[in-house]
Each structure stands twice: as C-alpha cells, then as structure tokens.
Amino acid sequence: MTPIQMTFSTMFLLGLMGLTFHRTHLLSALLCLETLMLSLFLATSLWALQLSTINIACVPMLLLAFSACEASSGLALVVATAGTHGSDHMQNLNLLQC
Amino acid sequence: MSYLVCVLLFGLMVGSVGVASNPSPYFAAMGLVMVSGVGCGVLICFGGSFLPLVFFLIYLGGMMVEFAFSAALSAEPYPYGWGNRSVKMYVAAYVLGVGCAWKVLLGKWSGFWGGILDESGELLVLRGDMMGVAAMHDVGGWILVLGGLGLLLTLFVVLELVRGVSRGGLRTV
Numbered sequence: 001m002t003p004i005q006m007t008f009s010t011m012f013l014l015g016l017m018g019l020t021f022h023r024t025h026l027l028s029a030l031l032c033l034e035t036l037m038l039s040l041f042l043a044t045s046l047w048a049l050q051l052s053t054i055n056i057a058c059v060p061m062l063l064l065a066f067s068a069c070e071a072s073s074g075l076a077l078v079v080a081t082a083g084t085h086g087s088d089h090m091q092n093l094n095l096l097q098c
Numbered sequence: 099m100s101y102l103v104c105v106l107l108f109g110l111m112v113g114s115v116g117v118a119s120n121p122s123p124y125f126a127a128m129g130l131v132m133v134s135g136v137g138c139g140v141l142i143c144f145g146g147s148f149l150p151l152v153f154f155l156i157y158l159g160g161m162m163v164e165f166a167f168s169a170a171l172s173a174e175p176y177p178y179g180w181g182n183r184s185v186k187m188y189v190a191a192y193v194l195g196v197g198c199a200w201k202v203l204l205g206k207w208s209g210f211w212g213g214i215l216d217e218s219g220e221l222l223v224l225r226g227d228m229m230g231v232a233a234m235h236d237v238g239g240w241i242l243v244l245g246g247l248g249l250l251l252t253l254f255v256v257l258e259l260v261r262g263v264s265r266g267g268l269r270t271v
Contacts, residue, residue: 004140006204007107010196011114011133017192018118023184025172027123031130031165035117038130038157042110042137045149048227049141057230058238060149064156065245069252071161075168076259082171083260 004046011039026081026088030074037067103143109136111196119188122177123169127162134158148228 001009015035022029041060048057078088085092113136116129134157141150178185235242 001203003107003204004103004144006200007110010199011110014114014118014192014196018120021120021188023120024178025120025123027165027168027172028117028120028126031117031123031126032120034130034161034165035114035133038133038137039114041153041157042140045141045146045153045227046144048149048230049144049146054227054230055233057149057227058234058241061152061231061234062241062245064152065249068156068161069248071164072252072256073259075164076256078168078171079260087174088172 008039008043008046011042012036015039022090024089024091026078026090026093029090030071030078033074034067034071037063037070041067103140106136106140106143109133110140115189115192115196116180118192119180119185121179121182121185122174123165123172124177125179127165127169130165131158131162134162146227148231 015032015038018032018035019029022032041063044056044060044063048054048060081088081093110133113129113133117126117133120126121129134153138150138154138158141153180186180189
C-alpha cells in the first residue's frame with residue numbers, strides 16, 4: 001500500500017473510531033463524521049488525479065454536495081437537542097433507556 | 099517535493115487524531131480546519147487545481163463555518179482540550195494504533211511512492227480535474243438536477259426538524 005492510500009484509509013478508520021467511541025458532545029461526533037467525508041473526498045480526488053481517469057472528478061463534487069446535506073441534517077438535530085435538553089450532551093439522550 | 103508530500107500526510111494524520119480523540123467541539127473544529135488545509139495541499143501536490151479549490155472554499159469556507167457557529171450550542175465553561183487527561187488517553191491510543199498499523203502494513207514498500215504523477219511537463223491552465231468537473235456539467239446534467247433536488251429536500255428536512263410548536267420535530271418547545 002502506498003503511503004497516500006494508507007493515509008486516507010487511516011483517516012477513515014480514525015474518524016470511524018472517533019464516531020464509535022464518542023464521549024460527551026453530539027457535535028464532536030458530527031465532526032468525526034465530517035472527517036469520514038473528508039477522507040472519502042481525498043480518496044476519490046486522488047483516484048481522479050493519480051490514475052488520470054478524468055471523469056471520476058465529478059464524484060468528489062457530488063460527494064461534497066450530499067455530505068453537505070448530511071451535515072446540515074446533523075446540525076439541525078444538534079439544534080433540536082439543544083432546544084429540548086438544553087445542551088448537546090449525549091448522556092441526556094436517554095429516553096429509550098429502561 | 100516528495101518530502102513536502104510526506105510532511106502534508108503527517109499533518110493529515112495529526113489533524114485526524116486531533117478530531118477523533120473527541121475534545122470539545124471548539125478544538126475538534128480546529129483539527130478539522132487543519133485537515134482541510136493540509137488536504138488541499140496534498141491535492142495540489144498531486145496535480146489538481148479545481149478540486150483543491152473546491153475543498154478549500156466549499157468545505158472549509160462553507161461547512162466548517164457552519165460548524166463553528168454551531169459550536170456555540172455546546173458551550174461550556176471549561177472545554178476539554180487535548181491537554182485534558184481523558185482526551186490525552188484517546189490521543190495516545192490513536193497515535194499508538196496508527197503507528198503500529200503503519201509499521202506493520204508499510205514495513206517494506208518499494209518503488210517511488212511520493213512521485214507526483216503529472217502527465218505533461220509544462221504549466222497548464224486547464225488541468226485534468228477541471229475537465230472532469232466540466233464533464234459533469236456537460237453530459238452529467240441530470241445528476242446535477244438530482245443533486246439540486248436532494249439539496250432542496252434537505253432544506254425542507256432541516257426546517258421541519260427545528261420547527262417547534264405542535265407539528266414540528268420539537269414537541270416540547
């Protein structure tokens with residue numbers, strides 16, 4: 001594996017682990033999700049650039065557009081959580097706990 | 099030039115570890131800013147011109163600014179930085195994991211890895227990735243329409259999620 005491939009694969013795994021082992025804030029989990037999207041953008045852009053497959057360069061643009069959709073939905077959820085629970089702490093989201 | 103790529107890849111790793119260790123969102127957004135800036139540099143080193151610009155403008159200037167504004171929702175008097183003990187443990191674990199993975203998987207690599215693949219030897223204005231995005235506007239017009247409709251749908255989704263009173267996503271406010 002070349003170092004650049006190792007880098008964006010490791011970035012993806014780090015973002016995934018940061019999202020899995022979330023701690024206090026919902027917003028920092030969303031930022032780990034953004035790291036995932038960022039690593040995918042880097043991966044697809046480097047695919048287009050390194051392999052000279054020019055038409056794949058549209059994939060990072062569309063990925064960015066749909067990741068903006070997802071980020072805005074996540075931020076709307078953070079705003080909703082801050083509205084009902086007063087903060088975005090993850091331990092307050094315990095309505096389904098027995 | 100390959101040393102510059104090495105330094106930028108290291109910067110990517112440092113920023114990702116900084117975000118993944120889940121400090122307070124103020125600091126995690128800072129890590130993501132660093133990752134976007136360095137990622138833009140990586141793409142430039144590999145010959146892109148339009149895609150790094152999109153990365154910097156749209157991602158950093160658009161989405162990160164939203165996250166920076168929303169970080170005010172997670173305000174606390176003593177935010178956890180990377181010097182905090184619990185965050186430092188996560189940082190140490192991730193650095194150890196990344197170091198072990200790199201040592202094991204990249205133990206021996208052969209060949210010229212940091213080489214900048216550039217198919218022409220001169221400076222060009224219209225580079226490959228710009229032509230790819232132009233192709234998206236040309237023959238891929240329908241996917242742009244689909245993307246625009248998806249974004250419009252997301253706008254309505256967001257508006258419904260934060261609407262209070264009785265019929266929105268927030269029932270108690």
